[in-house]
Amino acid sequence: MLNDYLLTVISNIGMISLLAISAYILLITGEISFGQQAYFGISAYSGAIATTLWGWPFWVSLLFGSLLAGIAAGLVSALTVRISGLYFSISTLAFSEMVRLFLLKFSYQKEIDGELLGPNGAEGFGGIRWIFDNNISVFQYTLLIYLILFLVIICLFFIERSGLGMIFRMIGQDPMLTRVHGINPVNYKVFAAVLAGFIAGLGGMLYAHSFTFIEPQIFNVMLGVHSLAYGLIGGLGTVFGPLIGVALDIGLLESIRVIHGYRMIVFGGLVAIMLILMPRGILDEKRVYRLRLALRNWLHV
Amino acid sequence: MFELIKICKSFGNLRVLKSISIKIKSGIVTGLIGPNGSGKTSLVNIMSGIYPIDSGQILLDGNDISGAKSYQISRLGVFRTFQHIRIFERMTVIENIISAMISHESFSFYGFLAQVRNPEDPKVNIAQNILEIMEMENDSNLFAGDLSLPKRRRLEIARVLARDPKVILFDEPAGGMTPKETESLAHLINKNVAPGRTCLVIEHKMDLIAKVCEELCVINHGEKIAQGDPSVVFNQPEVIEAYLGKV
Numbered sequence: 001m002l003n004d005y006l007l008t009v010i011s012n013i014g015m016i017s018l019l020a021i022s023a024y025i026l027l028i029t030g031e032i033s034f035g036q037q038a039y040f041g042i043s044a045y046s047g048a049i050a051t052t053l054w055g056w057p058f059w060v061s062l063l064f065g066s067l068l069a070g071i072a073a074g075l076v077s078a079l080t081v082r083i084s085g086l087y088f089s090i091s092t093l094a095f096s097e098m099v100r101l102f103l104l105k106f107s108y109q110k111e112i113d114g115e116l117l118g119p120n121g122a123e124g125f126g127g128i129r130w131i132f133d134n135n136i137s138v139f140q141y142t143l144l145i146y147l148i149l150f151l152v153i154i155c156l157f158f159i160e161r162s163g164l165g166m167i168f169r170m171i172g173q174d175p176m177l178t179r180v181h182g183i184n185p186v187n188y189k190v191f192a193a194v195l196a197g198f199i200a201g202l203g204g205m206l207y208a209h210s211f212t213f214i215e216p217q218i219f220n221v222m223l224g225v226h227s228l229a230y231g232l233i234g235g236l237g238t239v240f241g242p243l244i245g246v247a248l249d250i251g252l253l254e255s256i257r258v259i260h261g262y263r264m265i266v267f268g269g270l271v272a273i274m275l276i277l278m279p280r281g282i283l284d285e286k287r288v289y290r291l292r293l294a295l296r297n298w299l300h301v
Numbered sequence: 302m303f304e305l306i307k308i309c310k311s312f313g314n315l316r317v318l319k320s321i322s323i324k325i326k327s328g329i330v331t332g333l334i335g336p337n338g339s340g341k342t343s344l345v346n347i348m349s350g351i352y353p354i355d356s357g358q359i360l361l362d363g364n365d366i367s368g369a370k371s372y373q374i375s376r377l378g379v380f381r382t383f384q385h386i387r388i389f390e391r392m393t394v395i396e397n398i399i400s401a402m403i404s405h406e407s408f409s410f411y412g413f414l415a416q417v418r419n420p421e422d423p424k425v426n427i428a429q430n431i432l433e434i435m436e437m438e439n440d441s442n443l444f445a446g447d448l449s450l451p452k453r454r455r456l457e458i459a460r461v462l463a464r465d466p467k468v469i470l471f472d473e474p475a476g477g478m479t480p481k482e483t484e485s486l487a488h489l490i491n492k493n494v495a496p497g498r499t500c501l502v503i504e505h506k507m508d509l510i511a512k513v514c515e516e517l518c519v520i521n522h523g524e525k526i527a528q529g530d531p532s533v534v535f536n537q538p539e540v541i542e543a544y545l546g547k548v
Contacts, residue, residue, distance in 0.1 A: 166399070166403055167403070173392070177387045177389070179351075180349060180371055181401060181464075182375035
């Protein structure tokens with residue numbers, strides 16, 4: 001039977017996958033964001049405040065945190081949409097650090113059942129007890145995470161096969177040619193950013209309630225760098241690419257105790273090797289297309 | 302009719318276009334020639350909205366489109382090709398062609414989520430017909446980035462056909478082609494592209510110009526030096542001077 005440690009690893013993979021998918025959406029529109037962890041963090045804090053301090057229902061809080069993350073992402077994107085490349089990456093990094101530094105100073109505490117709860121700067125935000133209060137087992141919560149991940153994947157799967165998905169990839173490959181095709185990339189880039197922020201937010205809110213304790217330091221730039229690398233390793237041809245990256249890193253490197261200490265060395269090396277050998281990851285556009293053709297032929301036979 | 306009135310464009314101190322005025326007649330193919338650096342590509346970049354103009358006016362069918370963005374001009378039915386080929390390299394040939402069609406649609410929510418790569422989609426049928434015209438039907442599942450140069454040029458033209466614009470601006474469509482390939486391109490333009498459309502063709506290869514153009518415009522140093530029937534234009538002393546130097 002699944003033990004709790006294995007379940008924690010599996011649920012971790014699910015939550016971080018949402019962050020990786022968020023970074024992936026921006027990667028296919030041609031932008032490298034070092035700041036998706038900010039939206040993960042915004043939603044983790046606001047969602048946890050909603051359930052713990054305000055007593056809101058879980059699903060409402062989940063939507064609240066994720067929408068807030070999406071709105072923040074939309075505002076940042078509206079400001080940065082006209083810059084691209086390195087400048088875009090730097091501005092996303094700057095924003096995410098602003099969020100982290102704000103959380104280090106942010107204190108909002110309330111007495112709940114005789115206990116002072118809520119975020120308190122660098123000391124973090126503990127006592128996010130929704131899971132315990134509602135008697136949710138680790139197994140049930142893992143199922144919940146995978147239900148949400150599944151819904152996100154279904155949505156993205158349809159978006160990718162739609163005209164919208166094609167426009168995202170057109171913008172990612174050649175923005176000028178996309179404009180010549182009568183498409184204004186600005187609207188689509190902001191939309192992609194809102195979508196990415198929302199999905200990162202789903203992951204962040206789930207993360208806060210899974211670990212019951214969060215602190216600003218969790219949402220530092222390394223989390224963002226990892227979420228970018230997951231797409232680059234797993235592949236940018238399909239939404240399943242980043243999931244492979246997450247499974248490789250968290251499933252193998254972080255969770256197997258023997259290699260845990262060498263995780264960053266192995267992971268860094270893996271990223272470097274992948275960028276040379278498979279610049280667009282394991283499941284890149286070509287392999288995905290071949291797999292799809294093979295699958296289609298197989299289904300028709 | 303595409304009309305350029307007293308267009309000026311500078312990059313820093315370099316005056317690329319000096320108050321140039323050109324009328325491009327509807328429904329025919331106009332050639333645009335001139336020595337290297339005379340401002341041909343800049344002119345096409347301005348007509349397609351990629352560069353803003355410093356002063357002057359651009360009229361499309363009598364409507365002022367000066368200052369319009371490239372995506373706005375594209376929606377008015379103007380499409381262009383590039384001297385340095387631009388295709389979506391990480392898409393297949395057929396996806397490249399479909400990409401020129403999806404941007405046509407007004408975006409309803411359903412249009413967003415319509416399955417573009419579904420084999421039953423009518424767009425796939427249209428794209429396949431275009432590939433047959435281009436003699437590329439066996440390449441439809443290849444990635445555009447893996448195509449040879451002449452096939453990339455053909456893909457650009459296939460995209461033009463898929464887009465079905467009123468006005469087409471060709472920037473050196475025969476660049477890098479052999480004489481035989483150029484001839485088949487000329488045939489293709491005359492047969493499938495030009496009829497019913499307004500075309501402007503920038504080209505250095507005079508055999509292509511001679512085969513497809515009904516009107517010729519010559520520019521040099523950012524100024525128009527001649528426009529009219531090709532046989533007349535070629536014999537004007539200014540044109541001979543621009544190409545061969547002063548006697």
